Each structure stands twice: as structure tokens, then as C-alpha cells.
Amino acid sequence: MKNKRLSKESKIAIVCAIASGNLLIQEAMEKYHVAKKSTIISWIKTLLTEARERMENARIDQAVTKRSDLENIGIRMFERIEKLEKERLNYEIEKSSLKERISNLEAKLGDEN
Template sequence: MQIEAVKAIVSGELLLEEAMKKYDVKDKRTILSWMKALSPLIEHDAGCRDTIKEEIEPPPYVHEYVVKENQLLKRVIVLQDQLRELEEKNAQIQAHRNLLIDKVTRLELKLQTRENREATPDV
């Protein structure tokens, strides 16, 4: 099962999250440790057949995958921070807008009251 999961991820058949669901793995670190241990043994040949290698080579796929995933996670965090800042600014702008609308409404009422007094003759 571990070899199948690693083969599917390394070949691009499945994303890490998809493999976690398919093979019922709860923790991402479990699959990453499988990849670290098994990806040097998996050889992807030109016939699209995965075989086990006899010799051990450093695993390029795991490192590249982890680095890329970390970069994406950092970008998501930055975007979430920016979104939070924009939502805060939006809330401030809406509060300011509501204050301005309230002031305009009060001024319109004062103006209307003044016009009504001027239009009504004194008794």
C-alpha cells in the first residue's frame, strides 16, 4: 500500500491530499515519510511502468515537492493576511460611511425644519 501511494504521488497520478484520502492516511507526515523512504527505490521508466530500483539514490521528488508545497502554503498565509487587512479596512470604511450618512440625514432634517419654519408665518 505504501509503495502504491508513493508511486501514485511521484508519477503525478495523485496529489498528496488525494493519496491521503485514497489510502486512508490521517497525517501528512506519514505519507511524506513513506516518500522519503521509498521514492529512492522507485524508478519511473519510459514505458510508464514503475519498478523497484536495486540501487539507492537521493530522492529528488520529495524535497522538490515539500519545497513547492511550503512555498504555496506561505503564499496562502500571505494572501489570508492581506484579506484580513482588507476586511478590517472595509469595516472601517463602512463605519465611516454610516456616520456620514447619519450626519447628512440630520443636516437634511435641520434644513427641512428651518425651511418649514420660514415658510410658516408667525402668529
């Protein structure tokens, strides 16, 4: 295959994959048709700082997403608690009403006897 020049973004992605342990240098050479190991080592030397920054930013993004997910779960739980508390209050009101009706019926039965 004819050598294609890879973009800087592609090189950074390759360096990220190697630095994170997801790709070996030999695998990168084969996958991206890089003839010399020294080429990839040169990318690592020149692009590692940018690759690390990108990986850190990705970790931060994941943490923010996870935090948002947890916040959403918390909000849904709070809303569910509020709903259940309203239902409980309605049941308490209904219970009180039923007790009152029972008392009235018992009183009527007592009056009839």
C-alpha cells in the first residue's frame, strides 16, 4: 500500500491508544501502515504531552457525565419521594375519613339498638 500521510489528529489518537495501553507500537505500525518503528516513537516523543492532555480531558468529560447521571438519578429519586409522600398523605386523609365514617355508622347502630 502506498504511504499515506497521517494527520496530526490521527497521530495524536494513535499516541493516546499506545499510551493508554490499548494499542502496541507493532500493532499501530501494521494498522496504520507505518514502515518504521522510529516513526511512531518520534510521534510519541513529540505528541505525548498533547495526547496526555486529550486523555485527561476525556477523563474529565467522563467524570462530568457520570456526575450528571448521578445528579439526574438523585433528582428522579427526590421527585419519587415527593410523589410517595403525597400519596401517603392522601392515604392518611382517606384513612381518617373512613375512621370517621365507621364511627358515624357505629353511632347509628348504637342508636338503633
